[in-house]
Amino acid sequence: MSDRSQLISTGEPFQFDKERDAEFERLVKRYPTRESMILPALWLTQEQEGWISQEAIAYIADRIGTFASKVYEAATFYTMYNLHPMGKHHICVCRTLSCWLRGKQEIIDYMRDELGLTPGKKTEDGKFSLEEVECLGHCGTAPVVQVDGEFHENMDVEKFKSLLATLK
Ligand code: FES
The missing domain is CATH 1.10.10.1590 (NADH-quinone oxidoreductase subunit E)
Known part of the structure; x- marks a missing residue:
């Protein structure tokens, strides 16, 4: 990835x-x-x-x-094309300037610490995969995360945790 x-x-x-x-x-x-x-x-x-x-x-x-x-x-x-097998739920985190300034790294760090998931990898159970991508075009509501193609804006670690809990 x-x-x-x-x-x-x-x-x-x-x-x-x-x-x-x-x-x-x-x-x-x-x-x-x-x-x-x-x-x-x-x-x-x-x-x-x-x-x-x-x-x-x-x-x-x-x-x-x-x-x-x-x-x-x-x-x-085009980064929307996956060139590796993905997890059941594929998470893209924008790493471009607005998202970077507004805390995308905290979300990335949370996934590393809690799920053992780093960019370019899948969790051991295959449930999640993670990729850092360039601007997703919603810079005004950074940081932006895309999960299975759906946008989630103004994200922070708490909101991200709640989002993960909804994914079966
Ligand atoms: S910088 Fe993240 S959506 Fe544009």
């Missing part, structure tokens, strides 16, 4: 399931070129697997008819 240049191999071939396959075919008709499908195809993969493996990159490139390097570039550039 921290090193976004390294892809992980599952050692197994990847392909879309029936539902994503149909969605790919539906979407591809809406774009002027097949290469425009790189980002949607990465989303479909993440929806299906929770993350994007080396094999998935090769599959998407093949399916679209482009170079794997182009799919790799997109997948590694």
Whole structure:
């Protein structure tokens, strides 16, 4: 999660399931070129697997008819794409200036001390994974945490603890 240049191999071939396959075919008709499908195809993969493996990159490139390097570039550039297996609940903490000044580190420290969870890792039980990310676009309500894609603003350790307690 921290090193976004390294892809992980599952050692197994990847392909879309029936539902994503149909969605790919539906979407591809809406774009002027097949290469425009790189980002949607990465989303479909993440929806299906929770993350994007080396094999998935090769599959998407093949399916679209482009170079794997182009799919790799997109997948590694955008931090919304997970390049490692995630925990059941994936936590992103913004590390950019406003969040940094307003206490994001206290939340990170809490996870390290209470859950043994550090950026780029999963808890032993696989329940949580953590990543520090760049600005999430809600700087006026920093610090901002995103859990399973949902934004939580004006966070502090107490609010964060309550939030974790709601996650099964
Ligand atoms: S700096 Fe954290 S949301 Fe912008």
